[in-house]
Amino acid sequence: MSARARIVGWMLFLVALALSVSLSATWSILLSRLDARVSAELENETEKLRRYVANETPADVKTLLDGWLSVNPPDRWETYFTVVGGRIESIPGGDRPPAALDADENLVRTVARVTERPVAGWTDSTAGRVRYAAIPVQITGDPTIGQFVVAVFYDRHREEVVASVQVLAITGLAALTLAGAAGWFVAGRVLAPIRLVRQTAEAISDSSDLTRRLEVTGNDDVAALAATFNHMLDRLDQAFAAQRRFADDAGHELRTPITVIRGHLELMGDDPHDQRDTLALVNDELIRMNRLVDDLLTLAKAGQPNFLTLEPVELAELPVAVVARARGLADRKWRVDEVAEEYAIADQQRLTQALMQLTANAVRHTQEGDLIAVGSAVRDGHVVLWVRDSGPGVPVEDRERIFQRFERARIAGEGSGLGLSIVRSIAEAHDGRVFVMDAPGGGAQFVLTFPMVAERVETV
Numbered sequence: 001m002s003a004r005a006r007i008v009g010w011m012l013f014l015v016a017l018a019l020s021v022s023l024s025a026t027w028s029i030l031l032s033r034l035d036a037r038v039s040a041e042l043e044n045e046t047e048k049l050r051r052y053v054a055n056e057t058p059a060d061v062k063t064l065l066d067g068w069l070s071v072n073p074p075d076r077w078e079t080y081f082t083v084v085g086g087r088i089e090s091i092p093g094g095d096r097p098p099a100a101l102d103a104d105e106n107l108v109r110t111v112a113r114v115t116e117r118p119v120a121g122w123t124d125s126t127a128g129r130v131r132y133a134a135i136p137v138q139i140t141g142d143p144t145i146g147q148f149v150v151a152v153f154y155d156r157h158r159e160e161v162v163a164s165v166q167v168l169a170i171t172g173l174a175a176l177t178l179a180g181a182a183g184w185f186v187a188g189r190v191l192a193p194i195r196l197v198r199q200t201a202e203a204i205s206d207s208s209d210l211t212r213r214l215e216v217t218g219n220d221d222v223a224a225l226a227a228t229f230n231h232m233l234d235r236l237d238q239a240f241a242a243q244r245r246f247a248d249d250a251g252h253e254l255r256t257p258i259t260v261i262r263g264h265l266e267l268m269g270d271d272p273h274d275q276r277d278t279l280a281l282v283n284d285e286l287i288r289m290n291r292l293v294d295d296l297l298t299l300a301k302a303g304q305p306n307f308l309t310l311e312p313v314e315l316a317e318l319p320v321a322v323v324a325r326a327r328g329l330a331d332r333k334w335r336v337d338e339v340a341e342e343y344a345i346a347d348q349q350r351l352t353q354a355l356m357q358l359t360a361n362a363v364r365h366t367q368e369g370d371l372i373a374v375g376s377a378v379r380d381g382h383v384v385l386w387v388r389d390s391g392p393g394v395p396v397e398d399r400e401r402i403f404q405r406f407e408r409a410r411i412a413g414e415g416s417g418l419g420l421s422i423v424r425s426i427a428e429a430h431d432g433r434v435f436v437m438d439a440p441g442g443g444a445q446f447v448l449t450f451p452m453v454a455e456r457v458e459t460v
């Protein structure tokens with residue numbers, strides 16, 4: 001079902017619900033008012049007759065009732081008749097009532113039995129149900145008992161209520177239809193831009209052309225949706241471009257050692273001396289390739305869950321262990337700077353891997369006897385780990401670039417340029433970052449920092 005149909009459907013359902021509630025309320029209110037009105041009318045007639053009797057002094061009951069009928073004409077959908085001595089005495093002139101009740105012998109008999117006090121009741125007639133009251137009348141000096149009967153054609157009044165509720169229902173239905181049509185129209189207009197967004201999005205996804213964008217007009221929710229969608233496309237486009245570039249670079253980087261290896265093997269002669277040299281060279285290249293593949297795998301894993309294995313990591317231990325391992329790399333003045341006497345929830349192996357990458361870089365950019373120091377601290381709720389050296393440092397204009405994949409500073413070293421992006425991936429997996437600054441007394445100081453948290457939820 002389309003959104004449009006759903007919206008209009010719900011709207012109509014709610015309006016219809018409100019309408020039926022109001023109809024049934026109106027119906028029961030009107031009916032209970034009708035009942036009250038009919039009862040009041042019967043009481044009123046009784047009271048009027050009582051007053052009339054009090055002021056008159058007729059000779060007998062028959063004269064009294066005839067006199068009363070002549071001065072008191074019935075209202076609409078009402079009729080009177082009188083009974084004297086058990087038989088119909090008179091019915092008033094004027095308009096004919098909807099049904100001749102005096103012809104109903106049963107009723108006449110019932111009424112004739114009323115001698116003590118007024119009695120009200122229901123009876124059926126050809127004009128529907130009738131509510132009546134029989135009022136007994138007797139005067140001094142005449143033993144005969146007469147009855148004055150006032151009857152209201154209840155169903156006629158009820159039909160009026162039915163008619164007004166019907167009118168209400170019909171106008172309500174008309175309003176409902178109108179509201180439905182208007183709702184359909186309005187929903188169509190409101191949803192049209194969304195449909196356009198959807199169609200364009202479909203077209204983009206069908207053609208897989210990520211350079212296309214939605215047109216953003218106005219500043220409403222739909223425009224915001226289109227803008228958000230465009231923003232998402234920007235990011236996707238960038239991500240795909242980066243992925244393509246990475247694949248190109250990776251292919252290129254792997255092709256070089258392969259070419260080198262093939263070249264050497266092709267040129268290799270029969271001289272055992274020559275062969276040993278060639279095999280040593282080939283072995284070096286294979287080691288380099290192996291490292292490159294390892295690095296590429298690490299980077300590929302960095303985007304996935306389970307990249308980190310979290311545990312409490314002793315921050316004081318980390319720099320000590322790194323220096324102990326790195327010492328074997330080269331002859332430098334190795335130092336442990338300050339250490340933090342705390343534990344952090346982190347991945348010990350990945351942090352060690354990052355610090356080892358940094359020390360390897362530091363070794364590459366320093367000479368024998370130069371200083372390389374590793375340290376840890378906790379500052380402002382952040383774990384701070386660093387590796388600093390007394391080498392040439394990193395020029396300010398390169399400080400962003402060198403963290404990109406396959407990016408090397410102008411003086412190309414031996415590496416492939418993946419080390420720092422691995423360090424950055426490890427920092428980011430810990431919700432942190434890595435940056436380089438001038439070390440005190442010159443040289444480079446690489447800082448890896450991430451928030452110190454009690455619990456870490458790994459995010460992709």
Ligand SMILES: Nc1ncnc2c1ncn2[C@@H]1O[C@H](COP(=O)(O)OP(=O)(O)OP(=O)(O)O)[C@@H](O)[C@H]1O
Pocket residue numbers: 295361362365389391392393394402403407408409410411412413414415416417418419420421444
């Ligand atoms: N301690 C440092 N002093 C000066 N420059 C540095 C230092 N560490 C890194 N750099 C610069 O940053 C560049 C990128 O470093 P990165 O570790 O990413 O790549 P790499 O060391 O060249 O290769 P790989 O680490 O993959 O073997 C280096 O090529 C170098 O120019």
Ligand SMILES: [Mg+2]
Pocket residue numbers: 357360361415418419420
């Ligand atoms: Mg490196």
